[in-house]
Amino acid sequence: MATGRTHRPATRSRGIPEATVARLPLYLRALTALSERSVPTVSSEELAAAAGVNSAKLRKDFSYLGSYGTRGVGYDVEYLVYQISRELGLTQDWPVVIVGMGNLGAALAGYGGFASRGFRIAALIDADVQLTGRLIAGLPVRHADELEGIVEDNQVSIGVITTPAGAAQEVCDRLVAAGVTSILNFAPTVLTVPDGVDVRKVDLSIELQILAFHEQRKAGEELESSLTAPPVAAKAVRDGGRRPGPDGDVPAVMPA
Incomplete structure (x- = not known):
């Protein structure tokens, strides 16, 4: 359901289009499900159907990875899981901070899917002193005054903003100044960031409005x-x- 924009060029250094990059997680999710069922190989048609794309687009996407499958056999599931995970940067640990411990922030903190995909919640941060020290999903909430030190100590490059709209830009500015270069924004506002910083915006109300249109x-x-x-x-x-x-x-x- 994530919609957003990136401030980097339309293609990456290896020449993989952003549209392809956006579909890689869909392929990885489908492949992971196959791997958990011990399925050794999969055809482009089967994988495309599981990922919700057409097979021609899938084959084009995989050509950017240098993976073409074997005629009559298909794609090796385990190899593709590794290949896509490596391309997405999921073979390394990514410390993440979540700023804003309202209902949404707390729900994200308790989401177990982050750790299994290489994202470690380094800290939960909120400006409310009454929340400081409270345990959420096993982690103590840290006060916003500590934000810069937390980012530096944990070498955080990804920040998640779940604050009210009015506080989001200030939080964003502080994260960027502290060294964060990628932001996932759940606040209902558009953030302004310098070149070199990626922003992905998730707006549930917009998604619902699109569904209402349909x-x-x-x-x-x-x-x-x-x-x-x-x-x-x-x-x-x-x-x-x-x-x-x-x-x-x-x-x-x-x-x-």
Whole structure:
């Protein structure tokens, strides 16, 4: 569900397009599920279906990695897991700080998927002194005054912002000044960052609004279909799906 923008060029140093980079986690998730089931190989069609993309796009994406599979056999699952993990930087430890210990920040702190993917929660930070020292997911909340020292001591390069909108830019500025170069922003605001800093924005309300648009469009298509249906069918739609009786009356209950 993550949407966002990056401040780096459209292609990376190895020439992998950002659109391909964005799909690599989808492939990795599908491959990890196959690996857990001890599936040794997978065809491009099967993997594409599991990842929700078309097979031609998958083969093009993998060509950037130098992986072409074997005709009649497919792709080696374990090798692709390693190859994509290495490309995404998941074969090393990434210390992460979460700033903002409201409901969302606390929920993210308790998410077990971070550690299994190479992300270690180095610290939980909040400006509320009443939260300082409170244990959340086994970690004590640190006060915002310690932010710079925490980033330096843990060599943090990734920060997660889950503060209210009004505090997000200041937190972002402090993280960047302390040396953080990648930010995952859950605050409902657009952050301004210098060149060389990547920002990914996750806005649940925007995602819901997009879904509402599609629901409205589907409802409009159903209405249009009903208006262009044959007269009897259209009348049945207007009457709530009830069929005319033998005398042309619409019975209160549709006969079985």
